[in-house]
Amino acid sequence: MDPIQTLIKDLANKHGRTKESLLPIMQGVVERESYLSERSMVEIAREMDIPAADVYGTATFYSFLETKPTGKYIIRVCKTITCAMKGKTQVLFAIQEMLKIKMGETTPDKRFTLLETNCLGWCHKAPAMLINDNVYTELTPEKVREILSGYMKQNGINQN
Numbered sequence: 001m002d003p004i005q006t007l008i009k010d011l012a013n014k015h016g017r018t019k020e021s022l023l024p025i026m027q028g029v030v031e032r033e034s035y036l037s038e039r040s041m042v043e044i045a046r047e048m049d050i051p052a053a054d055v056y057g058t059a060t061f062y063s064f065l066e067t068k069p070t071g072k073y074i075i076r077v078c079k080t081i082t083c084a085m086k087g088k089t090q091v092l093f094a095i096q097e098m099l100k101i102k103m104g105e106t107t108p109d110k111r112f113t114l115l116e117t118n119c120l121g122w123c124h125k126a127p128a129m130l131i132n133d134n135v136y137t138e139l140t141p142e143k144v145r146e147i148l149s150g151y152m153k154q155n156g157i158n159q160n
Contacts, residue, residue, distance in 0.1 A: 008029065008047050009047060017048045022055065025044055035070055064117075071113040078117060080123065083126040094145055
């Protein structure tokens, strides 16, 4: 058995092979592999004895289940009206300018992926973004540059 098959079998043994187990199994794969490859989705379907279309449909429905390779740090910017009204556009421009990528892209060094997402639940402190599991609120372009500089420094990335 290869590593993907072993991982999925272990997750299925842990969570079960019922319909309710699909999401936790998929989350386990994303946690380990950073995204759901076509191969892993087919393997999940085989292990759970369900159609691959069901696995793919679930994967594409949830915004936090990536189906394409991502960077080490996934930046998710909230796209709600509240964040937009409180300066999300300027924050987004600052991120794009600093990382030299557009929405949906990953930096060439595979460090950062920039995505928009639905409500993060921080409307009272908008605009908000999530970098992996860390929430950042009340953002300004300056604050975003500071946050990203911190991530770059801890990874030895030259910002010039």
